[in-house]
Amino acid sequence: xxxxxxxxxxxxxxxxxxxxxxxxxxxxxxxxxxxxxxxxxxxxxxxxxxxxxxxxxxxxxxxxxxxxxxxxxxxxxxxxxxxxxxxxxxxxxxxxxxxxxxxxxxxxxxxxxxxxxxxxxxxxxxxxxxxxxxxxxxxxxxxxxxxxxxxxxxxxxxxxxxxxxxxxxxxxxxxxxxxxxxxxxxxxxxxxxxxxxxxxxxxxxxxxxxxxxxxxxxxxxxxxxxxxxxxxxxxxxxxxxxxxxxxxxxxxxxxxxxxxxxxxxxxxxxxxxxxxxxxxxxxxxxxxxxxxxxxxxxxxxxxxxxxxxxxxxxxxxxxxxxxxxxxxxxxxxxxxxxxxxxxxxxxxxxxxxxxxxxxxxxxxxxxxxxxxxxxxxxxxxxxxxxxxxxxxxxxxxxxxxxxxxxxxxxxxxxxxxxxxxxxxxxxxxxxxxxxxxxxxxxxxxxxxxxxxxxxxxxxxxxxxxxxxxxxxxxxxxxxxxxxxxxxxxxxxxxxxxxxxxxxxxxxxxxxxxxxxxxxxxxxxxxxxxxxxxxxxxxxxxxxxxxxxxxxxxxxxxxxxxxxxxxxxxxxxxxxxxxxxxxxxxxxxxxxxxxxxxxxxxxxxxxxxxxxxxxxxxxxxxxxxxxxxxxxxxxxxxxxxxxxxxxxxxxxxxxxxxxxxxx
Numbered sequence: 001x002x003x004x005x006x007x008x009x010x011x012x013x014x015x016x017x018x019x020x021x022x023x024x025x026x027x028x029x030x031x032x033x034x035x036x037x038x039x040x041x042x043x044x045x046x047x048x049x050x051x052x053x054x055x056x057x058x059x060x061x062x063x064x065x066x067x068x069x070x071x072x073x074x075x076x077x078x079x080x081x082x083x084x085x086x087x088x089x090x091x092x093x094x095x096x097x098x099x100x101x102x103x104x105x106x107x108x109x110x111x112x113x114x115x116x117x118x119x120x121x122x123x124x125x126x127x128x129x130x131x132x133x134x135x136x137x138x139x140x141x142x143x144x145x146x147x148x149x150x151x152x153x154x155x156x157x158x159x160x161x162x163x164x165x166x167x168x169x170x171x172x173x174x175x176x177x178x179x180x181x182x183x184x185x186x187x188x189x190x191x192x193x194x195x196x197x198x199x200x201x202x203x204x205x206x207x208x209x210x211x212x213x214x215x216x217x218x219x220x221x222x223x224x225x226x227x228x229x230x231x232x233x234x235x236x237x238x239x240x241x242x243x244x245x246x247x248x249x250x251x252x253x254x255x256x257x258x259x260x261x262x263x264x265x266x267x268x269x270x271x272x273x274x275x276x277x278x279x280x281x282x283x284x285x286x287x288x289x290x291x292x293x294x295x296x297x298x299x300x301x302x303x304x305x306x307x308x309x310x311x312x313x314x315x316x317x318x319x320x321x322x323x324x325x326x327x328x329x330x331x332x333x334x335x336x337x338x339x340x341x342x343x344x345x346x347x348x349x350x351x352x353x354x355x356x357x358x359x360x361x362x363x364x365x366x367x368x369x370x371x372x373x374x375x376x377x378x379x380x381x382x383x384x385x386x387x388x389x390x391x392x393x394x395x396x397x398x399x400x401x402x403x404x405x406x407x408x409x410x411x412x413x414x415x416x417x418x419x420x421x422x423x424x425x426x427x428x429x430x431x432x433x434x435x436x437x438x439x440x441x442x443x444x445x446x447x448x449x450x451x452x453x454x455x456x457x458x459x460x461x462x463x464x465x466x467x468x469x470x471x472x473x474x475x476x477x478x479x480x481x482x483x484x485x486x487x488x489x490x491x492x493x494x495x496x497x498x499x500x501x502x503x504x505x506x507x508x509x510x511x512x513x514x515x516x517x518x519x520x521x522x523x524x525x526x527x528x529x530x531x532x533x534x535x536x537x538x539x540x541x542x543x544x545x546x547x548x549x550x551x552x553x554x555x556x557x558x559x560x561x562x563x564x565x566x567x568x569x570x571x572x573x574x575x576x577x578x579x580x581x582x583x584x585x586x587x588x589x590x591x592x593x594x595x596x597x598x599x600x601x602x603x604x605x606x607x608x609x610x611x612x613x614x615x616x617x618x619x620x621x622x623x624x625x626x627x628x629x630x631x632x633x634x635x636x637x638x639x640x641x642x643x644x645x646x647x648x649x650x651x652x653x654x655x656x657x658x659x660x661x662x
Contacts, residue, residue: 104165105155105174108207110214115171118150120282121217121232126154126177126204132163134374136223138381141388148230149173151221154207156200177203201275201305202297209290212282222276224367224377226386234342234363235279239263242324243336244285247309248277248366251340252347253474254354261360263325263336269314271337274345275306276366288331292316346370346380350485351461352477369472375492382515383485385522394524397450397512398583401519402440402590405660406457406481407432413459414479420627421653422470426460427620427636428657429481430489431647433457434640436662438613439593441511441640442600445502445609446572447579449588450512452519456484466624486515487618489638495616502612504605511612519587532587534561535579537568537595542578549577554585572601594662613640 106112113122123143127136136153143151154177155161164174177200208218219235221227239262240246246263250272255265264271280286296308318329327335341354344362347369348354355362365386367377381387407429416422433456444451459480460470471478486492500510519529533554542549549570554562566578575597582588590596600606619635628634631650 104172105161105176106172108154108175108177108210112175113152113211113214113216116150116152116173117216118232119236120215121150121219121235122211123148123151123219123221123231124154124204124208124211125151125221125223126156126200126207127160127223128156129159129163131223131374132160134378136160138378138386138388139221139223139225142226142386146227146230148227148232150232154204177207198301198304202294202301202308205290205294205297205305205308208280209287209294212280212287212290215282217279217281217286219279220275220277221364222366225277225364226367226381227364228362231363240279240336243326243334244281244283245289245333246279246336246338247273247275248338248343248345249340250274250345250368251474252345252369252472253352253477254339254341254358256339256341256358258357259359260339261342262339264339265322265325267325267327267337268320269318269327273306273309273313273337274366274368275309276368277338277343277364285331285333289329289333289335292331292333346377347472347475350380350384351471351482352475354477357477371487371492373493375496376487379486379492379496379515383517385517385520389523391523393514394518394521397514399452399514399518399528399587400444400447400449400590401452401587402436402454402593404433404436404440404454404456405592405662407657407660409459409481417469418653419467419469420623420632420651421655422460423620423623423636424649424653425655425657426458426470427638427647428655429457429459430620430638432657432660434489434617434638435642436593438640438642439597440590441613442609443575443590443593443597445509445511445605446575446600447588448509450514452514452587453486453516455516456489457481458484458488460620462488462618462620463622465622466627483516489618490616491618498612498616501608502605503608504602506602528586531562531585532589533582533585534563534589534591535566535596536563536591538565540567541569542567542574549574551578551582554582566596568595569598570596571598572605592662610641617641 116122125136125139132153140151143149151173153160153164153174155164155174156177158178161174161176165172167173204220208220211218217235219231234240235246243263249264251264256262280290293305293309293312296311300308300311313327313329313335316329318327318335321328324334325336329335339360340348341358341360342363344355344365345368346365349362349365367380370377370380378387382389409425409429413422413425437454437456440454441451459482461467461472461478461482463472467473470480486495495511495513498511500508502509502511518524535551549567552565554564557563564582567574570578579588600609617638617640619637621635623632623634633650
């Protein structure tokens with residue numbers, strides 16, 4: 001309680017006391033530091049022990065995973081060996097039973113043809129496994145569904161032969177069409193235009209000639225044909241009563257009157273016929289036709305059978321009998337041409353839809369005037385609901401799709417005469433759709449769902465040569481906009497074969513997709529359509545609040561459609577959080593994709609995704625040489641990645657494409 005005055009000395013006792021207290025404080029501090037260091041040491045030791053434990057567990061898990069993979073690999077190997085053993089057993093049994101060896105198909109004989117013919121007519125095709133697996137099985141399923149079972153396949157390899165002889169039938173609908181000589185030739189794939197392909201086309205002509213000489217009518221059909229009805233009544237009916245031979249053509253328009261299902265009128269010798277489909281009667285004229293055609297084989301071995309038929313038809317004296325719709329050729333041969341509105345091709349069916357505009361009953365479609373790749377052809381079949389996929393194709397994936405907002409064309413657009421102006425309008429209109437497609441494909445990638453491709457609108461047709469008013473020259477029927485096929489804006493071959501090469505922080509993934517018409521296909525479960533949930537972005541984003549990124553509970557609108565509202569402009573993680581509660585919904589449908597999704601959070605995934613969409617995006621084609629000479633591009637990139645999507649033209653027509661209501 002003593003107050004020390006300024007300058008007055010401390011008493012001796014107080015100084016000692018203060019020093020003692022200081023020593024105690026220092027000791028306490030040191031003890032505390034030692035204790036803290038000890039605790040830190042213990043914590044570090046515990047941490048290391050925990051890490052060692054986790055490492056050991058991870059090691060065990062990895063070893064367990066490897067053991068499981070090894071087990072599965074061993075099981076798969078055993079299953080494959082068992083499968084091969086079973087196939088070998090079947091082949092041996094087939095050979096023992098006298099079914100002809102070569103995988104079960106017998107040699108071609110008159111008796112074999114007679115056992116399958118109906119009303120003295122046989123449908124014939126020739127194919128290797130690479131093509132038969134993709135198109136032939138589909139061709140076979142359509143025919144069987146129609147009850148048209150009078151067909152035979154010339155199997156060009158053992159795999160096709162073995163497949164056709166393993167269908168559980170008493171008699172095998174096939175014959176050996178193997179190349180003479182080495183075994184290696186028996187399994188060689190046919191590739192359009194090579195020597196092997198050309199030789200095989202001529203061998204088909206010789207086979208048809210032989211069957212016609214045996215007394216049978218022959219309907220030749222490539223396997224990339226889909227028959228809509230049993231063709232036999234048509235070919236045996238009044239339409240072909242005045243001809244020995246009827247051949248399909250590559251025409252894209254018809255001169256027939258509406259409702260006329262007869263042969264094409266106004267034909268001439270220079271029409272481009274197509275040997276994918278032709279019908280030959282076993283009449284004197286039919287036999288003469290096949291004899292003259294087959295006789296060109298030796299001198300035209302460098303060309304295929306179709307070029308040979310051009311030579312025969314154009315180089316032989318003929319009279320055009322308009323009233324009977326036939327060419328009357330030397331030797332008493334009468335040739336007619338199938339109407340392109342009845343026997344359709346890939347252009348007349350999908351683009352002007354001539355069977356509808358002509359008011360006739362479609363007979364079949366041959367997938368010509370389409371991309372040459374297998375993938376392009378069979379995806380166009382899928383677009384049209386013409387391909388028989390297995391049930392799992394329609395039921396197994398978790399799906400996502402989207403409704404795009406489309407730009408509209410001027411009212412007089414279909415009357416425009418300036419082809420370049422139409423091309424530029426189409427490209428600008430595609431850009432306004434592709435910027436939405438980027439968002440849709442990104443969302444599908446993030447959610448790892450199979451995308452039912454959105455419907456697109458085309459304002460110009462893509463082809464491998466220059467169009468007139470954006471249509472193939474001679475087409476005066478097509479009206480724009482068209483529903484775009486996949487090959488009009490994507491590269492089918494690249495898309496189908498891209499594989500699991502989209503890589504993010506969480507690993508690699510493939511891009512699953514289906515045709516835009518999938519949900520309209522009767523094979524797609526109606527319950528999936530009924531229970532799909534439409535995602536509509538609201539006015540607000542997620543914000544910063546915990547749990548704010550959530551979709552609302554789906555509720556039926558006035559049309560009975562289930563609708564859920566979601567936050568707008570969501571990023572990758574927010575999107576996953578918002579839609580977690582809808583993970584079990586089979587089909588999600590996006591509306592207003594530009595409002596719904598903002599951007600990726602994973603830069604690695606974004607970079608990989610954009611590399612993918614850039615590679616699969618197609619080109620519009622083509623301008624011809626006079627335009628190219630002016631500095632214009634032959635092809636125009638249809639860019640999905642926004643930063644690549646910058647459009648400029650030489651000779652800009654300044655056509656305006658208004659923004660859709662997106």
